[in-house]
Amino acid sequence: QEQLVESGGGAVQPGGSLRLSCAASRGTASLHCMGWFRQAPGKEREGVAIIDSFRGATYADSVKGRFTISKDNAKNTLSLQMTTLKPEDTAMYYCAADVALCGARSLAVPNLFHYWGQGTQVTVSS
Numbered sequence: 001q002e003q004l005v006e007s008g009g010g011a012v013q014p015g016g017s018l019r020l021s022c023a024a025s026r027g028t029a030s031l032h033c034m035g036w037f038r039q040a041p042g043k044e045r046e047g048v049a050i051i052d053s054f055r056g057a058t059y060a061d062s063v064k065g066r067f068t069i070s071k072d073n074a075k076n077t078l079s080l081q082m083t084t085l086k087p088e089d090t091a092m093y094y095c096a097a098d099v100a101l102c103g104a105r106s107l108a109v110p111n112l113f114h115y116w117g118q119g120t121q122v123t124v125s126s
Helices: none
Strands: 004-007 010-012 018-024 031-038 044-053 058-059 067-072 075-083 090-100 121-125
Touching: 004 058, 004 090, 010 075, 018 090, 018 121, 031 075, 044 067, 044 075, 058 067, 075 090
Parallel strands: 010 121
Antiparallel strands: 004 018, 018 075, 031 044, 031 090, 044 058, 067 075, 090 121
16 A cells, blocks of 8 residues: 655745655655645645646646645655745645546546545644
């Protein structure tokens, strides 16, 4: 059973940056679709960014130009570099993965991913 462990969350002021990491216990090479989702209190879980082994990255409109997702199979990690953070980015951030390739609905449908981490909290506040 694949285990995903997130790290890198914390509290930051608006305009600041954070880098989230997700370590995969059995390696990332066979996880062809990986992504980051977030969930704020009282809201549904939403897709932030996904990355496919062959087609690259897809971002939610709300984070385009500010966030960058990357995958390093040599280090078995998925990362999310977040810049120009806003208060509305405050949420629990989750790493997700699946052995299948990303589909057209992957960013919008969290249930398509089989593996999930426990989450790391990001708080953006002055």
